[in-house]
Amino acid sequence: MVDDVQEYTGNCYCGSVTVTVDGPPVASAYCHCHSCRKWHAAPVNAWSIWPLIAVRISGETIRSFTNETSRRISCAQCGGGVANIKPAINMIVVYPMVLAGSDLGFEPVCHVHYIERVLDIADGLPKYIELPKQLGGSGATVGEPERSGWCKECR
Numbered sequence: 001m002v003d004d005v006q007e008y009t010g011n012c013y014c015g016s017v018t019v020t021v022d023g024p025p026v027a028s029a030y031c032h033c034h035s036c037r038k039w040h041a042a043p044v045n046a047w048s049i050w051p052l053i054a055v056r057i058s059g060e061t062i063r064s065f066t067n068e069t070s071r072r073i074s075c076a077q078c079g080g081g082v083a084n085i086k087p088a089i090n091m092i093v094v095y096p097m098v099l100a101g102s103d104l105g106f107e108p109v110c111h112v113h114y115i116e117r118v119l120d121i122a123d124g125l126p127k128y129i130e131l132p133k134q135l136g137g138s139g140a141t142v143g144e145p146e147r148s149g150w151c152k153e154c155r
């Protein structure tokens with residue numbers, strides 16, 4: 001790492017896997033896509049992304065090769081998710097909750113794959129149907145929901 005870049009370190013659920021990142025993420029957001037929701041078994045997924053070279057993972061892990069664009073990494077002991085390599089763009093997502101407890105905050109800038117949502121979130125952030133243009137998407141958004149909560153008409 002570069003000397004003047006601050007490191008942030010966190011762990012999986014059981015503590016067997018340690019993740020260290022160099023500096024703040026390039027971007028943070030919420031993903032509502034089907035594969036994130038199913039892999040995390042959660043209605044929405046929070047993510048922060050770094051260049052692959054800025055992240056180090058130690059401890060025994062398992063990688064999922066189910067999705068072509070994602071190599072999801074979890075702890076071999078507790079099964080807790082820690083990261084997601086994006087091979088096509090040489091980037092890696094580290095889940096913010098892995099780094100919770102470090103000094104690094106979570107500052108999401110948007111919602112992605114919002115059309116696939118099961119949960120509406122009325123937080124005023126842009127809600128991209130798939131992805132913003134900077135991430136290779138159309139940049140198209142949907143309107144702000146009236147309130148947060150389970151989206152009955154979705155799915």
Ligand SMILES: [Zn+2]
Nearest residue numbers: 012014075078
């Ligand atoms: Zn673990």
Ligand SMILES: [Zn+2]
Nearest residue numbers: 031032033036
């Ligand atoms: Zn996703």
